[in-house]
Amino acid sequence: xxxxxxxxxxxxxxxxxxxxxxxxxxxxxxxxxxxxxxxxxxxxxxxxxxxxxxxxxxxxxxxxxxxxxxxxxxxxxxxxxxxxxxxxxxxxxxxxxxxxxxxxxxxxxxxxxxxxxxxxxxxxxxxxxxxxxxxxxxxxxxxxxxxxxxxxxxxxxxxxxxxxxxxxxxxxxxxxxxxxxxxxxxxxx
Amino acid sequence: xxxxxxxxxxxxxxxxxxxxxxxxxxxxxxxxxxxxxxxxxxxxxxxxxxxxxxxxxxxxxxxxxxxxxxxxxxxxxxxxxxxxxxxxxxxxxxxxxxxxxxxxxxxxxxxxxxxxxxxxxxxxxxxxxxxxxxxxxxxxxxxxxxxxxxxxxxxxxxxxxxxxxxxxxxxxxxxxxxxxxxxxxx
Numbered sequence: 001x002x003x004x005x006x007x008x009x010x011x012x013x014x015x016x017x018x019x020x021x022x023x024x025x026x027x028x029x030x031x032x033x034x035x036x037x038x039x040x041x042x043x044x045x046x047x048x049x050x051x052x053x054x055x056x057x058x059x060x061x062x063x064x065x066x067x068x069x070x071x072x073x074x075x076x077x078x079x080x081x082x083x084x085x086x087x088x089x090x091x092x093x094x095x096x097x098x099x100x101x102x103x104x105x106x107x108x109x110x111x112x113x114x115x116x117x118x119x120x121x122x123x124x125x126x127x128x129x130x131x132x133x134x135x136x137x138x139x140x141x142x143x144x145x146x147x148x149x150x151x152x153x154x155x156x157x158x159x160x161x162x163x164x165x166x167x168x169x170x171x172x173x174x175x176x177x178x179x180x181x182x183x184x185x186x187x188x189x
Numbered sequence: 190x191x192x193x194x195x196x197x198x199x200x201x202x203x204x205x206x207x208x209x210x211x212x213x214x215x216x217x218x219x220x221x222x223x224x225x226x227x228x229x230x231x232x233x234x235x236x237x238x239x240x241x242x243x244x245x246x247x248x249x250x251x252x253x254x255x256x257x258x259x260x261x262x263x264x265x266x267x268x269x270x271x272x273x274x275x276x277x278x279x280x281x282x283x284x285x286x287x288x289x290x291x292x293x294x295x296x297x298x299x300x301x302x303x304x305x306x307x308x309x310x311x312x313x314x315x316x317x318x319x320x321x322x323x324x325x326x327x328x329x330x331x332x333x334x335x336x337x338x339x340x341x342x343x344x345x346x347x348x349x350x351x352x353x354x355x356x357x358x359x360x361x362x363x364x365x366x367x368x369x370x371x372x373x374x375x
Binding site: 154155157159169171 | 218308309310
């Protein structure tokens with residue numbers, strides 16, 4: 001973790017990531033989906049690297065990375081940058097008639113080794129997914145985000161959840177992990 | 190005897206008005222959250238939920254008897270069966286099972302596998318010890334008191350605390366025979 005990245009993230013409001021540096025590793029071990037050693041990463045070259053849920057005020061609500069913790073900071077940075085892309089798309093619709101509800105935003109940000117996909121709900125809650133998968137079918141992506149959306153709705157219906165605060169529900173984290181696992185097994189088969 | 194209450198429970202449930210279960214769940218969740226904010230103490234909230242349930246129960250028993258057409262129960266065993274199969278089915282949409290009778294037949298367990306009140310709920314660490322469904326124990330206690338049975342209802346197992354089912358222990362304390370309110374010599 002270099003200092004420049006740290007200062008960038010603090011400026012962008014991602015302080016909570018740095019306050020508990022063990023958070024990424026703890027989540028990684030809970031999800032049971034960790035990249036493991038170097039060999040596994042080479043074998044599982046195509047996989048979902050991180051899933052994030054961002055609230056309507058661009059506040060991070062949920063972030064789970066599925067690789068080694070060294071990349072976690074970079075992933076959070078990527079997620080935050082992709083928020084800008086979403087704002088651009090929302091404010092300047094390219095085509096005259098984009099789908100009005102549950103806008104699936106598609107590829108937000110193709111980078112050298114991974115792609116970022118976004119999904120926007122009517123309440124301006126954004127789901128962002130970073131994956132190293134090169135060729136992903138549209139239908140798979142849409143169903144992935146739909147499953148994520150319904151898991152999110154169930155988590156938010158918890159009366160003890162404070163809207164706008166981070167989702168602390170363990171069952172939501174488990175559901176996200178299982179959705180990610182089924183997405184991986186669906187596309188790698 | 191067992192199949193008869195079950196069938197009539199389903200029949201009553203089919204004829205009665207229904208409400209959206211998510212609306213019901215979210216409303217109950219809002220009540221519990223508000224109580225926690227107002228009272229701040231978990232024990233106080235449990236007591237308040239029980240009291241609210243009691244107030245509901247004393248009124249609910251009339252509706253139950255009017256709509257369900259059950260005949261007079263012969264003993265406490267039958268009462269428990271009717272509560273589990275007809276009462277729970279009518280008002281919550283799920284039926285419970287009656288188990289663990291003690292030797293005298295005055296104490297039993299009502300086991301609920303599915304509880305619509307707790308959909309989507311996860312108790313945070315600050316609220317350990319909260320009996321989230323305590324309103325149900327109050328309802329049963331209030332309803333039975335109106336039919337001359339003094340009972341004590343407690344929660345034995347709670348899924349929100351990690352158990353596999355919900356279990357309520359209902360204990361009959363005494364049967365209060367109806368007293369004539371007027372004295373004979375007046």
